[in-house]
Structure formats: C-alpha cells, structure tokens
Amino acid sequence: MNFADKLILQIIRKGNHVCVGLDPQIEYMPRFLKDRFHKKYGDTKEAVAEMFFEFNKNIINSVCDLVPAVKLNIAFYEKYAWQGIKCFEDTITYAHFKKLIVIEDAKRNDTENTSLAYAEGALGKVKLIKKKVKGYNADSIVINPYMGADTVKPFLKICQAYDKGIFILVKTSNQSSGQLQDLVVSGRTIYEMIGEKASEWGRNLIGKKGYSSVGMVVGATYPDQAILLRKNNPRTIFLVPGYGTQGADSKNIKYYFNRDGLGAIISSSRAIDYAYLDNKKINEKKYAEASRLATIKMIGDIASCINRVEK
C-alpha cells in the first residue's frame, strides 16, 4: 500500500485529520521530569535526550488511539547531537509500535547525490559494509524545493521503492513566507508554480484512494492561498502546520479539504505537547492527560468546520 493510502486509511479509522507534532523543548519540560533525569544522568545531553524520549512516549501513549499521525521536527533532536538523534530514532520506533504514521519534518534539500543520502537515511535503506539495513524508517519527510527538480527526484525514487511519501514546502505558515513564495512570475505566484511542480512530481505516486504520496505543506495561516492551491491540486494531501499557536482561525480550515472530506492533515505541536502550561490548575505530572484533552478539543474544533470523512 502506498503512503497516501496508508495515511488515508488511518485518517478514516481514527475519524480525524489531526497530526500531533512531537517537538520536545527543554524550556517547556515539566519540572519533575527535569529533576528526575538530572538526578539519574547529571546535567548532560544524555539526560535531556532520555527525558525527551520519556516525554514523547507519554504523549504518544495518550494520543495514539485518537490521531492518525505524528510529526517529528528533527531540529529539536539534532540540536542535542548524537544523543538527540538517538531519541529521534527511538521515538519513531515507538510511534510505529503504537501504529502511528510518522512524518519527519526535516525540510531537507541538496544536490542529487546528497538528496539520495537524505532519502535513503530517512525513508529507505542504507548500505553498510556488506548488507543494507533500514534507516530512520519515517513514513514520509518534508522537502524544501529551492534547488529544483533534480534535487527532489531521489526522494521520489525512494518513495516508489519503499512506499513512502514526501511533503514539498509550498506555502509555509511563517510570517515572512511571502517574501519569496508570493512573488509573481508571468501572472503566477511562486507557491502556485511550486504547487504545480509538486503535483507533477506526484503523478506516478497516486494511490487507490486517488491521492498522491507527494504532498505539500500549506500553512494554516494562509487560507486564501490554500483555496487556490486546493483547486489546482486536487490529488495532493496538504500537511498544514501553524494551527493553534501560530494564530490561524479554525473556521478557515475547511478550505484545505476536498469535498470528499479528505486531502489534508492538520498539525499542532506546541499547543498539544505543552497543553499543561495553558492551565495553571493542572498538576504538571498530568501533562500527558492535558495533551490528550487538547487533542480531543482540536479534533472537535476541526470536525465542526469540515465535512465528515466518507468511510
């Protein structure tokens, strides 16, 4: 089964389109966890990485029956060197054990040979001295399109070979995303053109449900752009960041979906991971429960704005 079909199957099973971002940050970790891991490992990168893994496991445990997917932004793991990357790998393994689809938010892009190294590492197999073994084994990875088609092709090849997916940055959620993405060339914006390219790249990766394993990133903060992109790219799954903390209005989320009730996965990281910080009455030891409640609330908010998924 290709990536798009796998993702849609989980969306239908869980009955929603929510993706929980697992972006552990030291500043927001509960005090009791810091104390516990400091006591065990000292003030080290290992302590932070082990704490992050504990935190991630508990968030996963508390949301895995609710949502179809998790998204790990590798920046927050890479920051803590090899210890952080080990936590990244372990979190992917644990999320898979809990039957979640894993999106690696890495925004990678490089020349052909180097993109292949990224693709093999994230999604495919890597060559050892004699045999080949699995890499990080994420189900999909986010890609930056600045360098052009030949830097995306190695990812497409690996998607074909291993039933994996990619999401191309098209219209990102941040404030200055328009600086380059909204520029107009011969009457069309850059994000429209990159969107068209992404659809083109995904043409050979369309699954039985009619969606491609080449998705695109369309920020929740730009509904007007989403309307246009939705119209132009009917077979593309949108990965939608910026919901929650980045100030997007949930009423607009319907524009990211097709009439079949599919076509988007809405991601939230900070508002879910650190939900316990939003209510001072919550005991920090119940952080995972707070994350579960925030997830349920988000699922409800989105459900009230869009068509039901046709099972």
Add this chain to the structure above:
Amino acid sequence: MNFADKLILQIIRKGNHVCVGLDPQIEYMPRFLKDRFHKKYGDTKEAVAEMFFEFNKNIINSVCDLVPAVKLNIAFYEKYAWQGIKCFEDTITYAHFKKLIVIEDAKRNDTENTSLAYAEGALGKVKLIKKKVKGYNADSIVINPYMGADTVKPFLKICQAYDKGIFILVKTSNQSSGQLQDLVVSGRTIYEMIGEKASEWGRNLIGKKGYSSVGMVVGATYPDQAILLRKNNPRTIFLVPGYGTQGADSKNIKYYFNRDGLGAIISSSRAIDYAYLDNKKINEKKYAEASRLATIKMIGDIASCINRVEK
C-alpha cells in the same frame, strides 16, 4: 574576531581559497578499511561511522597544512543515524584541533523558533537542564532561503553572539537550480533578489577586512550568474561548490573573486576525497596521499586563474 575575518586570516595564511569537502560515502571507501572495520565492529552502522572517522582524520591530516577550511555535508553522516552524527561531531572536533575552519553544509531552514534550535545546535550553545554547553560548534552553516527573512534571523542572532557565519543558498550548482532560482520577477531573477537579501542580512556582520559573515552559495557551474552576483554583492564571501566533479571550468573561477584576490572559497569533495580512485596505479592504502596531491593540484589550478591574495 568575526567569522569572515577568521576565514580570511586562514585564507591569507595558507595562501589559497580551497575548501576540502568531507563527504564520506561507503561506495568509495578503500577495501582495506572496509575489511578492517568489518572485522572489528561487524556489519553495523557503528563500523561504518568509525571507518568514516578514520577516513576523515587521514584526509584532514594530509590537507590541514594546505587549506584554510573543510566543509562537512551532514547528509552523509545523518544517513547513518546517531552513529553517523557522532562521527560528524568527532570530525568537527578533529578539524578544529588541526586549526581548520569548519563549514557545516546542512542547507537548513525552518520557522523562527525551529531555526533557532538549528542555529543553537550547529553554531551556538544548547540548554541542558541547568547549564548551557556547546553544540556541534561548526564555524558556519549553509542555509536555505525558501521560507523568508524571519527564518534566517535566528541564525544572524547566533552569528552575532558567537562570532559565527552562515552561507545562504543563492545560485546552486546543480543542473535544475534555474527552475526556481532563474525565474524573473519585475526584471530581476530570484537569485539576484535572494543575493540582495543576503547582503542586507549581512550588513551588521561585516568584519575588519570588509567582508560579511553572511556569505552565499554560488555554484562553480554558473559563471555568468557569478559575475552579476559578484558585482552586486562586493562584501559577500561566496562558497563555491561544484568545482571538479560537477564539470565546472576552472578558467571561470576568477569571476567569483574580487580584485583584492578575496571573496570566495572553492569547495571540492569527491574529486579530493576519492582521488585515489582516479588513478588505478595508486595503492588504495595511499588514499590520503592521493587526496593531498589532488588538493595541491586544485590549489595550483585556481592560483593560475586568479589574482594573488594581498597579504
């Protein structure tokens, strides 16, 4: 001393502008190394990572008296999970021990908070449970500009705080780089506009030698574009990949420099790292010597095409 000054000091000391790329790939490793590390660690990621570190150390030993800088493309390390990242860290430490400037070729880009995580990890300090410690401690990192100014600013902040540098992807060396980068908006190409932005971002990071710690990537394969970018961005150091294996003509390399003989650092990875493969008469055990000879040849080729550096 800021990054630009540090780099220029090393360029003047070594009398050339060559940067050796350390991009270890299993396919090109000498057979005797594969055998040795397979014997010691089995067919594991650890074996590959330890072999890469041994390989890198020997390349560094053989070129450290010749060149000012090395460039590590993290893709080739990240591919081998935490074991690869450990090798990446150890290689940076070893390169610094041998007084080389280290460029981390990562092409990272993300929303503001996430870019900060990348910047702190690569160039600055990272927060543990109580104290802060150094991250990878590279001297500079390559950045992708697709997401706009607010995603670059955290890197500028870290450059200011720790005397580090960045290189912005402007005109990349790969074949399809023009697909987006050469598009024309109101009479100007995207790469010109991004180049202008990079100059703007670097205005507060200009060192005593007149160059900014915000550099840009300009591929050796596009001399016409380099002429224009050189003219428009006199205070910018160009990081020039694609020399050697990507078919660039060394005669054109002069266009990447200013009249003061400065303004560019020319990078070569495969043609140096795997020089031993280009001559079947060379015993593979002498791979590092072959790399040294290839480096000397490259230094000579470039010197014959440009003005001498004014000491």
